[in-house]
Amino acid sequence: MDFYKRAVELKEETIENRRYIHKNAETGLKLPKTKAFVMDRLKKYGLEPEECGDGVTAMLGKGGKVLLLRADMDALPMPEQSGESFACPTGAADHACGHDFHAAMLLTAAKMLKENEDMLEGTVKFMFQPAEETFEGSKNMIEHGILDNPKVDAALAYHVSPGKMPVGLYMYNDKDTMMYSVDGFKITITGKGSHGAYPHVGVDPINIGVHIHLALQELIARESDPAHACVLTIGQFQAGTAANIIPDTAVLQGTIRTNHKEARELLVRRMKEVAEKTAEVYKGTAQIEMISEVPPLICDPKMxxxxxxxxxxxxxxxxxxxxxxxxxxxxDFAVIAEKVPSTFMYLSAGYQDERGTYPAHHPKVQFNEDVCPIGSACLANCAVRWLAAHKE
Structure with a gap:
């Protein structure tokens, strides 16, 4: 079966599906329009989709080994400035990371595999997940059994990539860490409010927050092994309502990212210790809440x-x-890759003219729809070939 030839025939349908999802962009775990659309299309293609947590799953095949094909469906909470005719009109969400492509390409792959179900020497399980951007979606669907009944033996996912590059590149890593871990954290500092003219009668949480911010940078400069790639970023610092009031509380939010498991464990532990002890030095307290906890993405070399x-x-x-x-x-596909042998690849979806100027997560980013038949064909072909090579 020439899946690429068939995917080219279905290109306009794939693009139509992509544009519907793009125009109706939704964020987080709850994606009612997107989820309903995906389930409707799967039914139209002859599959029997089911809800799995806040995502959607379906299966094809006849027992044997089980390969999971995964696509994420969520957008980013930002207004769109792409200028596309199908841009999301709400101003609240934008598919600036390309997850609309992932869902549309997997829908077409599902259609082609259903048309050729007799070729499958095993089972394909489809995973349409929410909340990749908040690192909640994979965990949500794992908790609701996506890797069980039947047990998944391996997993495959693609991610489109914009920029000034030709369509057709596929990027992978079979030797080392492909993507970094992420540990998002929220530090709530509690002091004692007072009049700005009398700081000595209060405990200033802003002052404590400044010292925590500076102290955390030293974890990278003086405690991280230079052989490991480590990043610690504070992206939010919120406190106070007026210039002459010392508030009761301040909040820092940030992320730790690294390509090394032991480095990740060290930085997360030390972040908590430094925040708590620094607050204590200045007579306050610090409470740490972990917002996201995702390991490094390490692909299985053999697969x-x-x-x-x-x-x-x-x-x-x-x-x-x-x-x-x-x-x-x-x-957050890393959560799956930690549990079953997995492969994750980027597919270039850029332009070599001015349309390739902006990167993913930028409100003006544009993606090249010529990638649609490539992604759909690769998903379908690799599923058939992997199951044939691993048949029981």
Whole structure:
């Protein structure tokens, strides 16, 4: 079966599905319109979708080994400025990371695999997940059994990538960490409010927050092994309502990212210790809440090499391997990859003209829809080939 030829025939349908999801962008765990659309399309294609937590799943095949194909569906909480005719009109959400492509490509792959279900020498399980951007979606669906009944043996996911690059590159890493861990944290500092003219009768949580911020930077400068890539960023500092009032509380929020498991454990532990002890020095207290906890994304080398081989067999013009890619961004597919052998790849969806100017997560980013048949074909072909190679 030439899945690429069929995917080209279905390109306009894939684009139509992508544009519907894009125009109706939703964020977080609850994606009612997107979820209903995905379930409706799967039913139209002859599958029997089911809810799995706040996501959607469906299956094809006849027992044997089980391969999970995953797509995320959520957008970012930001207004869109892409200028596209199908831009989200709400101003509250924007598919600036390309998850609309992932869902649309997997829908087309599901349609093609249903058309050729007799070729499957095992089972394909589909995973349409919410809340990747908040690092909640994979955990939500795992808690509701996505990796069980039947037990998943391996998993595959693609992520489109914008920028000034030709369509057809596929980027992977079969040797090292592909994407960094992410541990989001919220530090709530409690002091004692007072008049700004009498700071000595209060405990200033802003002052404590400033010292915590500075002290946390030293964890990177003086405690992290230079051989490991580590990032600690404070992205929010909120406190106070007026210039002449010392408030009772202040809040810092940030993230820790690293490509190394032991470095991650050290930084998370020391972040908590430094925040608590620094607050204590200045007569306040600090309470730490972990917002997200996602490990580094490490792909299974053997499986990745197999998937690369299956992709190289396909007659797709311009399809070009780009190995040893690593990114300091994070991806909650890592939670799945920690539990079952998995492969994750980027597919270039950029433009080599001015449309490729903006990166993912920018309100003006644009993605090239020529990637649609490539992604759909690779998902379908790799599923068939992997199951045939691992049949029981």
């Amino acid at each position: 990745t090499d197999e998937i690369v081989g299956y992709m190289n067999e396909m007659n797709i013009p311009g399809l070009t391997p780009y190995p040893d890619v690593s990114a300091s961004a994070s991806e």
